Amino acid sequence: MASSKPRTEPRFSATFDRYTISEIQRAAATGIYDIRGGGAKRRLPHFDDLLFLGASISRYPLEGYREKCGTDVVLGSRFARKPIHLKIPVTIAGMSFGALSGPAKEALGRGASAVGTSTTTGDGGMTDEERTHSSILVYQVLPSRYGMNPDDLRRADAIEVVVGQGAKPGGGGMLLGQKISARVAGMRTLPEGIDQRSASRHPDWTGPDDLEIKIEELREITDWEKPIYVKVGASRPYYDTALAVKSGADVVVIDGMQGGTAATQEVFIENVGIPTLAAIRQAVEALQELGMHRKVQLVISGGIRNGADVAKALALGADAVAIGTAALIALGDNDPALEAEYNALGTTAGAYDDWQDGRDPAGITTQDPELEKRLDPIIGGRRLANFLSVLALEAQTIARACGKSHLHNLEPEDLVALTVEAAAIARVPLVGTDWIPGQSRT
């Protein structure tokens, strides 16, 4: 006879939750760390923790559909003879051909060009397709120097010296063998099908003094025409920004830990670097102390998802933002229509992050000739253009409500924070108070 004694529900540990247990079991079975794509998935202080105040009796709004709110931005005005002009302050972050399929790179170019913004190459060199389809193309100089050559430097519109990225500050690139096709291998001068791990340090410079000379060389090779960006993963943004300015950068790019990667160890993604929100004010502070705010432009990336995020980043002092993961989602990544195929890969739409495996059913993070056919670059480009337009429209909506005739007129005084930690990080008052943690009240 069954006991009628009351029983408690099975209780899962907050410390050893289901994911943690499964990871321990996976590690014990395989002996190797987990590798995946994307950025940090843990909950972090982010733009959601901020609110705009909007206009009131003391602030005068602009008419939503009648009064102009500018969105353009110039990048590279410090030293470059040919700075780039973007119609919207949202750019496409560096993603390599290799990590992404050819049609995906083409779609990024088509979408960005349609709305007057830039795309960026990645750790694998420049393809003719992306140059053709990107009206403004930023060429990355990475530690690996795969495919690096002076002709591509000169046909780029800007140059980005990559010191690190938000998903893995201090880590080198990784592209597993299943994505090293004959063309990818040829562009990188590597054997086909190997697990490629690129260097984490640049081969010919060490430290800010060397970087200054390296930038000088790149300017000499390109006759001082091209804006030169320096991109770092967010870890010490105050010092890195100051050192990038000292080294002669025209533009500083700071990528927070929510920024995506094609393939990196999960432990690295989730535990190294700092959130995007935490990086902005420290970077802006460095620029302001040097008298270089708005003279050396600041681009922020890592977890930008909508126009509110764009507006908040700009209000905190950025000149532009860059998107990567959101752009891939706009192209069709993690589409619920592909749920059955995600299930077959052991995952579900919305959680798919095995970008390193090259089996992406959306045809984006793959080099498989059949899978990549699934992405129509014209349709993908249109979807990205739509998304970028919405980001600009949403940011304008907020800026007008705050009485701003240009997105760059947004300022920290337009913001409050929902949490104490976000107030301290973003250096704006906790909502309903005039308290900014860490700053004395006067």
Add this chain to the structure above:
Amino acid sequence: MPVVDLAWQSVRELNAALHRLAAETNETLWEIANPNGKHAIVAGVDAPIGIEIKGHVGYYCAGMNKQASVRIHGNAGTGVAENMMSGTVHVMGDVSQSAGATGHGGLLIVDGNAAARCGISMKGIDIVVKGSIGAMSAFMAQAGNLVVFGDAGDALGDSIYEATIFVRGNVKSLGADCIERPMTEQDRTRLADLLGRAGFRDGVDPGAFRMYGSARRLYHFHIDNVSSY
């Protein structure tokens, strides 16, 4: 012959003049006086010309060179001929770190010694060093040949891919996945050809060199090799 004196002309003026050269230029031999250790001298040249630099140069001399034959009558700083695509760079003195780094093609000749990281991430360049080379040389070297008449420092060829290293002297230590390989007749012929192109036609026996390359054990991550990473 155009003579550019960097005592009173700028590197910017020099490089701009060289970048403007047409493919059929008849200004085929240039002389650079008083380089005085300046950086990025003749960087980014893309013309079939000869350049004689009369003195010591700083960082990145002849960086990303294409087609030009550059001779440096002195020592060179960090990253000489970095990312060279084609042509020849001949340094008659010693060179600092990262000589020929990431070079995709062409020939770099060093009459003296090379410091650490010579040929790092080389991608097809040929490098001939008459003296010795420092530590971590040919790190992650992908393609091309590094020839050393003297000795090599620690961790030679660490994580090397498909490049080949020839050393006539002693190797202090080999890096991860770099091994000595027996030289075939084909290898000796290849080395002799390279020595010939570098101007060492007589008196250098290819058989006196030992050859090193990748064991290819690290091309695919395997947990049993974890101690090598």
